[in-house]
Amino acid sequence: MFNLTDPIYSDKDKVREALEALLWPNGPACPHCGNADPGRITLLKGKSTRPGVRWCNECGKPFTVTVGTIFEDSKVPLNKWLLAFRLMASSKKGMSAHQLHRSLGVTYKTAWFMAHRIRESMMPDGSFGPLGGENKVVEVDESYVGGKAKNRAHAKTPPKKHAVVALVEREGKVRSFHVANVTAKTLRPIIVQTASRKSHLMTDESTLYPKLGREFAGHSAVNHSANEYVRLGGFAHTNTVEGYFSMLKRGIYGVYHHVSEAHLRRYLAEFDFRHNTRTALGVTDTERTNAALLGTVGKRLTYRRTDEARHT
Ligand SMILES: [Zn+2]
Numbered sequence: 001m002f003n004l005t006d007p008i009y010s011d012k013d014k015v016r017e018a019l020e021a022l023l024w025p026n027g028p029a030c031p032h033c034g035n036a037d038p039g040r041i042t043l044l045k046g047k048s049t050r051p052g053v054r055w056c057n058e059c060g061k062p063f064t065v066t067v068g069t070i071f072e073d074s075k076v077p078l079n080k081w082l083l084a085f086r087l088m089a090s091s092k093k094g095m096s097a098h099q100l101h102r103s104l105g106v107t108y109k110t111a112w113f114m115a116h117r118i119r120e121s122m123m124p125d126g127s128f129g130p131l132g133g134e135n136k137v138v139e140v141d142e143s144y145v146g147g148k149a150k151n152r153a154h155a156k157t158p159p160k161k162h163a164v165v166a167l168v169e170r171e172g173k174v175r176s177f178h179v180a181n182v183t184a185k186t187l188r189p190i191i192v193q194t195a196s197r198k199s200h201l202m203t204d205e206s207t208l209y210p211k212l213g214r215e216f217a218g219h220s221a222v223n224h225s226a227n228e229y230v231r232l233g234g235f236a237h238t239n240t241v242e243g244y245f246s247m248l249k250r251g252i253y254g255v256y257h258h259v260s261e262a263h264l265r266r267y268l269a270e271f272d273f274r275h276n277t278r279t280a281l282g283v284t285d286t287e288r289t290n291a292a293l294l295g296t297v298g299k300r301l302t303y304r305r306t307d308e309a310r311h312t
Contacts, residue, residue, distance in 0.1 A: 008082060009079050010079060012051075012077070015078045015082055023065055023296075030058065030059060032056060033058050035056050035059065040058055041056055042057065043055075067300075069299065070117045071296060072300050076114060082293075083103070083104060085118055085121075085293055088115065088292070089291075089292050090288065093254060094271070096256060097111040100115055117296075117299075118270075120266060120295075121293070123266075123295065124272070125295065131172060131174075131175060132196045133199060134217070136200070138168065138196075138199040138202065139167070139237075140195075140202070140241065141204060141238050141245065142179075143248075144164070145249060145259070146258075163180070163181060164177065164178055165190060165191075166248075167191065169199075173275070173276040174241075174275045174276060175272060176271070177190050177268070178265050178268060183208070184208045184209075184211065184212060191212060192215060200216065200218035201216040202219075202220050202237070203220075204238060247271065251271060273291075273292065274288070
């Protein structure tokens with residue numbers, strides 16, 4: 001566990017300096033015009049100036065490390081943001097807004113809002129390459145998540161379940177997607193765009209996959225009903241993707257209790273992110289937290305402030 005008394009969680013300057021070191025590894029860069037020439041950037045000093053404000057001599061505008069990030073315009077102090085990132089990144093099944101609210105000393109609504117911005121930062125960027133490749137196995141499966149019926153004993157209709165398709169490269173990374181419905185037509189574009197066609201595709205025996213499987217270097221279909229989980233010397237199975245769904249469900253039912261359809265893609269991003277930066281891949285809690293913090297760039301809040309208090 002990390003040290004809560006570390007000054008980066010309490011000292012305002014240390015917090016900002018830690019973020020600057022992470023987001024500006026080569027020194028300050030102007031988010032307005034891209035100027036990164038240290039001779040053309042001036043650190044502003046003075047009683048009326050907030051610490052950390054730079055002046056860009058190229059475009060004539062001031063900036064700080066938080067401009068253009070999810071922290072810009074937020075009233076939550078940076079140290080609470082950094083602590084929230086640390087907590088979300090290091091808890092295996094996620095952290096509820098209630099837990100964050102208690103840990104950070106912010107209102108429940110603020111905690112809820114922060115958690116969603118953190119999930120947004122965990123979304124994969126354009127550098128996320130295809131899963132699989134030559135001599136690699138990509139397991140695909142679909143599952144349904146949503147509120148549990150027992151939590152809604154008096155509801156007239158059972159809670160809606162949402163379809164999720166996940167692709168997992170064995171010993172590698174995962175991408176999961178919320179789909180409106182599970183058909184060969186909805187799954188095909190997701191699967192061919194996410195997995196390299198040089199991969200061996202591993203699915204269940206659903207009728208969704210035979211045609212799609214022929215687009216890949218190889219395809220095995222595992223028959224769950226015949227208890228034929230492991231065949232061909234342990235090669236033919238979908239245990240990895242089933243393990244992913246098991247973790248996702250433990251998080252969604254155990255920590256979050258319910259997720260709405262509108263926010264499901266963010267929860268999926270959170271679980272994908274933690275799987276893709278898991279300890280077994282040699283990633284430490286600090287490195288995972290930093291990876292999430294790097295995702296704050298270019299995701300400035302576009303909500304109005306009143307939306308900080310809105311939740312469903
Ligand atoms: Zn500039």
